[in-house]
Amino acid sequence: MKLSGLILRVSLTAMVLLSLVFSALIWRNPSRLGRTETSSALKTTQETSASQQAAYLYVPTTAYYQTGSQKVQLLQKDQSATGEIHKTIRQWQLKQVNSSVQLSTSALAALLTQTDTLQLTFSGPVTFGVFNAHYFAKPLKNVPSFQFDRLIIDLKNRKPKLTLVDDSTRMSRTATLAKSPTTKLRAYLQKAQPSGLPVVEKRLNGKLVPYYAKPVALSPYAFLLDQQNANHFVSLLMPTNSAAAVDSREIGDESIYTLGDTRMTLNSSSSVMQYEDPGKTTKSTRLGTALNKGEAAISQLNLQGITSMHYFSYDKGSRTVSFRSYAQGLPIFNSLDNGLVQTVSSESGLTTTFSLNNLTVAIPTSQALKTLPATQTVLTQMAAAGYAQSTIQDIRLGYYWRPQSASSQVVDLTPTYFVELNGQYRRYTEWLTPQAVEGQNQPAAQVIR
Numbered sequence: 001m002k003l004s005g006l007i008l009r010v011s012l013t014a015m016v017l018l019s020l021v022f023s024a025l026i027w028r029n030p031s032r033l034g035r036t037e038t039s040s041a042l043k044t045t046q047e048t049s050a051s052q053q054a055a056y057l058y059v060p061t062t063a064y065y066q067t068g069s070q071k072v073q074l075l076q077k078d079q080s081a082t083g084e085i086h087k088t089i090r091q092w093q094l095k096q097v098n099s100s101v102q103l104s105t106s107a108l109a110a111l112l113t114q115t116d117t118l119q120l121t122f123s124g125p126v127t128f129g130v131f132n133a134h135y136f137a138k139p140l141k142n143v144p145s146f147q148f149d150r151l152i153i154d155l156k157n158r159k160p161k162l163t164l165v166d167d168s169t170r171m172s173r174t175a176t177l178a179k180s181p182t183t184k185l186r187a188y189l190q191k192a193q194p195s196g197l198p199v200v201e202k203r204l205n206g207k208l209v210p211y212y213a214k215p216v217a218l219s220p221y222a223f224l225l226d227q228q229n230a231n232h233f234v235s236l237l238m239p240t241n242s243a244a245a246v247d248s249r250e251i252g253d254e255s256i257y258t259l260g261d262t263r264m265t266l267n268s269s270s271s272v273m274q275y276e277d278p279g280k281t282t283k284s285t286r287l288g289t290a291l292n293k294g295e296a297a298i299s300q301l302n303l304q305g306i307t308s309m310h311y312f313s314y315d316k317g318s319r320t321v322s323f324r325s326y327a328q329g330l331p332i333f334n335s336l337d338n339g340l341v342q343t344v345s346s347e348s349g350l351t352t353t354f355s356l357n358n359l360t361v362a363i364p365t366s367q368a369l370k371t372l373p374a375t376q377t378v379l380t381q382m383a384a385a386g387y388a389q390s391t392i393q394d395i396r397l398g399y400y401w402r403p404q405s406a407s408s409q410v411v412d413l414t415p416t417y418f419v420e421l422n423g424q425y426r427r428y429t430e431w432l433t434p435q436a437v438e439g440q441n442q443p444a445a446q447v448i449r
Contacts, residue, residue: 053306054134054295057323059086060120060151061310061331062210065189065196068115072196073210074189077219078362080308080329081192082120086135088188089153092180094132094140094162103170111152111163111172112201112208118153118189123331124313124322125149125166127288146173147287155182167208209395211376217369218415221327221399223359225411226304230255230266230273230356236302237275238262270336271356278349287314293345294321297352301341305360309341320344325359327399332359333418333425334401338411359411370415372397378417378428385432387421394420400427 063074063081074081103111112119125147132139147166154161160182162175199210238246238259247258257264263276282293291311303309305325312324312331325332325339332339337355344351373381375395383389399413417428 053299055086056083056307057295057298057309057311058122058126058130058134058291059083059310061123061312061326061329062121063329064119064121064199064201064210065193066113066115066117066119067193069113071113071119071199071201072193073199074192074196075218075328075330076192076195077328080326082329084188084192085118085120085185088184089180090135090137092136093138093178094136094175095178096176097128097140097144097164098174098176100146100171100173103165103172105170108165108167108170108172111165114152114154116154116156118155118185120151120153121167122149122311124311125168125287126311127286127291128164129288130291144173146171148173155186168206204392204395205390207394209375210397212374212397213376215371215373216397217371218330218397219328219369220365220367220415221413222363222365223327223411223413224361224363225409226358226360227409228356228358230257230264233273233275233301233354233356234264237264237300266356272337273354273356275352275354276349277351280345280350281347282345282350283347285319287316290314290319290321290343290345293350294323294343297343297345297350298323298341301352301354303341303358305339305358308359308361309339318344319346327359327362327413330415331396331398331418332401332413333398333427334403336403338401338403363410372415372417375417378419381432382419382428387431391421392419393423394418394425395428 059080060082063085064071065074076084126149127145127147129143129145131148132143146164148164148171149167150165152163152165154163160177160180162177163172164175165172197212197216198214199212201208202211203209234246234257238257240246240259245259249256253268255266255268257266261278265274265276266272282289291314294311298306298309308327309323309325312322314321321343323341323343336357337353338357339355339359341352341354343353378395379389379392382392396418397415398418400416400418401411401413418425419428419431421431
């Protein structure tokens with residue numbers, strides 16, 4: 001055999017062996033296996049979020065701690081105080097809820113200022129049934145029917161005492177707790193109290209609102225934005241084996257999708273979608289039914305930022321349940337309904353209104369604190385601008401989500417006061433403009449809901 005033939009055979013054999021070695025390495029490469037592992041991990045995360053989302057949605061939104069003669073609203077940077085408290089007391093057990101008692105005005109005032117009490121409030125009324133099903137790990141079996149919006153946990157004695165209060169009616173019920181250690185809770189309160197805002201709760205046209213006696217300094221925020229297209233939600237809410245089964249058409253700045261009796265309408269100017277399903281009718285006008293239907297509807301949207309969204313309000317007349325994004329325990333508002341989900345369950349069916357743009361996770365920011373005036377200063381400015389205090393329905397701290405450019409994946413949130421007039425939340429500085437004062441009895445051109 002010639003030397004050249006021998007060399008050729010050896011070379012071919014070596015190439016085959018190298019090919020087998022590289023093939024084995026490729027198949028065993030973690031980056032290849034990472035696809036399967038990542039897919040599995042994402043699936044697990046989504047299932048966990050789906051099973052716990054009601055607990056996120058129906059966690060109280062504000063936490064106060066009363067010690068001595070001072071009440072503070074617990075606020076911690078990059079944390080939800082009520083969420084952290086929920087983690088520490090979730091394993092507590094409710095054993096019994098006693099009969100209702102209506103408190104006098106003075107008795108309620110004394111209860112709200114009772115020393116060494118943790119007070120958790122919802123932004124709107126909740127039923128005990130919804131609370132019982134999601135707040136504590138082990139629900140109470142015999143569930144009484146009533147609604148409330150405040151939990152007061154008395155920590156003075158070794159065993160904590162729980163009182164459930166409806167601020168508007170002053171109806172209250174005490175509850176017996178078991179397996180309720182307070183060591184972790186007290187440790188959290190000790191850590192969170194120094195950064196809390198001194199506050200006094202006062203009645204404003206029948207509603208208890210926090211008054212900040214001194215100027216408050218809050219951190220601006222930045223959030224990553226989840227922007228979806230219409231097809232994403234069409235596939236979620238209108239699943240079908242044939243893409244042609246979903247009819248789509250454009251009328252002006254609206255895109256309308258229909259599948260059978262269901263209908264979805266996208267407003268291209270605001271990126272707000274409205275989903276209507278006339279087949280999901282509800283005869284019940286009970287609050288608990290509306291809250292449960294609302295949670296079921298929002299779960300269908302599979303939102304990425306569900307952990308930052310909470311129950312915000314309920315309108316009894318229209319049966320509208322509103323869920324809103326929160327940052328640092330404060331609600332987020334804007335003029336385009338970003339971060340807002342509203343559901344209506346009635347005899348006409350189910351209607352869900354939501355945005356294509358929703359917040360996901362907070363990102364670090366080095367922006368300086370923004371100082372806001374005391375609450376009374378804001379009310380004085382409103383009065384000077386011509387607004388009677390009797391017309392103000394609510395005033396609260398929150399974050400303003402300025403509409404972002406189409407290409408931006410980051411949202412800046414600015415802290416400010418929001419004042420509600422005629423059912424509309426707007427920044428207090430907007431209400432103070434001459435145009436707003438002149439048109440206060442007319443529908444606003446740009447409403448912050």
